[in-house]
Amino acid sequence: WSGVFLYYNRELFAEAGIRAPKNWDEAWSFAEFLDAAHAVTSREGKERWGFADAWVPYFSAACFGMNNGVDWFTPSVAPTRTNMGDPRFAEGFQF
Numbered sequence: 001w002s003g004v005f006l007y008y009n010r011e012l013f014a015e016a017g018i019r020a021p022k023n024w025d026e027a028w029s030f031a032e033f034l035d036a037a038h039a040v041t042s043r044e045g046k047e048r049w050g051f052a053d054a055w056v057p058y059f060s061a062a063c064f065g066m067n068n069g070v071d072w073f074t075p076s077v078a079p080t081r082t083n084m085g086d087p088r089f090a091e092g093f094q095f
């Protein structure tokens with residue numbers, strides 16, 4: 001998902017039949033990451049979220065948008081505007 005880090009619960013993955021990537025060659029796409037998050041989310045009884053972001057929100061916003069193929073700023077060097085108005089950027093948050 002991002003170059004930072006991601007912790008996961010092995011037991012929840014096993015219960016949901018999810019196989020975590022073992023190395024960089026098996027890395028998930030953003031869509032595969034979202035599928036895994038949906039698979040371990042439970043809204044019945046005691047709620048359980050498949051993904052919880054505890055990082056700095058504006059950095060996370062950039063990651064979601066960029067993982068959906070949109071740069072955070074344009075141009076990337078000495079930027080003059082954000083790309084948050086790009087529909088693909090907003091689509092990165094639809095999960």
